[in-house]
Amino acid sequence: MRRFWLLVLALLFLQGSVYAYDAEQLYYKLRDKVLLVKDYTADVKMKVDITYMRIPMLQGKLYFKAPNKMRMERKGGISILPRKNVNLTLNNLIPNGKVTVIDAGIGTINGKAVRILKVIPEDEASGIVLSKIWIDETAMLALRTETTTQNEGTVIMDLEFGKFLKYSLPDKVTITMDVKEYKLPKGITMDYSEVTPSAAKDEKVKNKKGVIEIHYLSYAVNTGLSDAVFKGEEE
Amino acid sequence: MRLLSIELYKIFKRPRTYISFGIVTATALIFQLAMMSGGREFFKFGMQNITEQFDVQGSIINGYLVAYLILQSLLIQIPLLVALVAGDALAGEANMGTLRLVLTKPITRVQLVMIKFIASSVYTVALIVWLAVVALFLSLLIFGAGDMINLKSETFVMLLKDDVMWRYICAFGFACLAMTTIASLSLFLSAFADNSIGPIISTMGIVVVLTILSNLELPLFDAINPYLFTKHMIGWKGFFDNPVPYAAIGKSALVLVVYTVGFLGGTTFYFNKKDINS
Numbered sequence: 001m002r003r004f005w006l007l008v009l010a011l012l013f014l015q016g017s018v019y020a021y022d023a024e025q026l027y028y029k030l031r032d033k034v035l036l037v038k039d040y041t042a043d044v045k046m047k048v049d050i051t052y053m054r055i056p057m058l059q060g061k062l063y064f065k066a067p068n069k070m071r072m073e074r075k076g077g078i079s080i081l082p083r084k085n086v087n088l089t090l091n092n093l094i095p096n097g098k099v100t101v102i103d104a105g106i107g108t109i110n111g112k113a114v115r116i117l118k119v120i121p122e123d124e125a126s127g128i129v130l131s132k133i134w135i136d137e138t139a140m141l142a143l144r145t146e147t148t149t150q151n152e153g154t155v156i157m158d159l160e161f162g163k164f165l166k167y168s169l170p171d172k173v174t175i176t177m178d179v180k181e182y183k184l185p186k187g188i189t190m191d192y193s194e195v196t197p198s199a200a201k202d203e204k205v206k207n208k209k210g211v212i213e214i215h216y217l218s219y220a221v222n223t224g225l226s227d228a229v230f231k232g233e234e235e
Numbered sequence: 236m237r238l239l240s241i242e243l244y245k246i247f248k249r250p251r252t253y254i255s256f257g258i259v260t261a262t263a264l265i266f267q268l269a270m271m272s273g274g275r276e277f278f279k280f281g282m283q284n285i286t287e288q289f290d291v292q293g294s295i296i297n298g299y300l301v302a303y304l305i306l307q308s309l310l311i312q313i314p315l316l317v318a319l320v321a322g323d324a325l326a327g328e329a330n331m332g333t334l335r336l337v338l339t340k341p342i343t344r345v346q347l348v349m350i351k352f353i354a355s356s357v358y359t360v361a362l363i364v365w366l367a368v369v370a371l372f373l374s375l376l377i378f379g380a381g382d383m384i385n386l387k388s389e390t391f392v393m394l395l396k397d398d399v400m401w402r403y404i405c406a407f408g409f410a411c412l413a414m415t416t417i418a419s420l421s422l423f424l425s426a427f428a429d430n431s432i433g434p435i436i437s438t439m440g441i442v443v444v445l446t447i448l449s450n451l452e453l454p455l456f457d458a459i460n461p462y463l464f465t466k467h468m469i470g471w472k473g474f475f476d477n478p479v480p481y482a483a484i485g486k487s488a489l490v491l492v493v494y495t496v497g498f499l500g501g502t503t504f505y506f507n508k509k510d511i512n513s
Contacts, residue, residue: 052389052391053390054391054393055391055393056393056477072292076379076381077381077382078292078295078381078384078393079293080291082288082290083287083288083289180284180287181284183388183389184281184386188281188388189386192469192470192472192476
């Protein structure tokens with residue numbers, strides 16, 4: 001009997017030593033790290049791959065200010081960013097305030113061992129129902145988030161780190177999101193209908209996921225961006 | 236060449252020729268004024284589907300977009316303006332009683348038809364060039380250049396600022412071809428009439444009816460739809476797609492050329508046999 005209790009104690013000890021932090025600690029540690037970035041200005045290249053959108057690669061400056069201000073500037077050009085809740089910032093996809101954290105085990109992302117956490121925010125106004133976060137515990141980086149929102153469906157954000165690891169900021173972010181259908185009456189648009197073969201049309205209807213890739217070329221972090229930067233033209 | 240210059244002189248001497256240029260200018264100015272005052276609201280309506288999910292920032296209402304909207308709205312009016320001159324080419328002479336007199340000159344009837352057609356085409360090209368000036372260049376002057384958004388029924392196309400001007404040049408070139416087809420149709424109808432009202436109204440009637448048929452896209456009309464020249468007249472819009480559907484545009488251009496040659500052939504055939512009494 002004594003041996004049995006010793007074995008149980010040993011297993012509990014081992015469990016504790018495999019995970020450096022418990023789920024809640026890990027989550028708050030990650031959130032604190034993410035929140036260290038108060039603002040940044042980044043040169044970016046953005047590729048939008050949404051079935052109904054034909055947009056060339058966009059290049060411009062991306063301004064971010066915590067908690068959720070974001071603006072892309074393209075020297076007089078038009079920029080397109082996902083709206084409000086489905087913001088591109090990690091800060092916005094990691095729930096703030098009081099949360100319930102559930103340990104969802106371990107997994108791998110690109111061959112790296114990661115801890116998986118499920119986070120349920122208590123604040124309903126955040127618009128987030130559930131966040132699932134894949135965390136590289138050693139580097140204390142979120143490599144993937146899967147956020148289920150109240151109105152905007154599910155957003156998956158994959159982050160790749162490299163050149164800007166010292167700021168814990170990604171080199172590349174890939175956002176996969178649900179997109180709503182887009183349709184305008186043909187009587188208004190008067191399309192030149194020779195263009196779209198019917199097979200392509202069917203494919204469009206089926207595929208309702210959109211992918212946005214952002215390549216960060218350079219960052220200027222915590223420079224104290226003023227709010228005026230975000231009062232740009234908005235259509 | 237001398238005959239052509241006489242024909243052009245006749246066209247451009249008439250005050251009513253300039254009514255067309257006035258209408259094009261007025262339409263463009265009205266559109267530009269409307270876009271200045273309420274362009275954002277107007278475009279917000281069209282962009283509703285997009286702005287539900289995306290923040291679109293930057294100057295959407297720019298010269299390129301306004302010019303595109305003007306061209307789209309003039310789709311129906313320009314054929315009427317072309318018909319005003321081309322429909323009058325033979326019928327007007329018949330009405331004034333000068334056709335017989337003209338044919339006493341040492342030129343064949345085919346030559347006369349060809350000269351009337353070339354003169355009408357020159358007027359058509361001049362009208363399109365003027366349209367380019369007031370719709371595109373004036374809009375660029377007022378609103379400035381920028382990335383262009385093209386809202387199609389199932390696609391949202393965005394073109395970068397530096398990638399738009401060549402598309403307009405090609406689009407205006409295509410519009411010249413399409414309007415030349417209308418000129419040849421008017422000339423064809425003009426050969427049958429003794430006053431110009433008939434060919435002008437008939438041209439418009441044909442264009443309106445066929446445009447409605449082209450846009451209905453009902454299975455009933457599926458068989459004839461690809462052969463309607465009105466369906467191919469909007470081929471200029473293809474240049475504002477990404478990628479540009481060159482094969483489809485080429486096919487449309489070919490259809491328009493075939494129609495133009497057909498109408499011209501019909502005109503010369505009938506006019507050669509016509510008993511000219513006036």
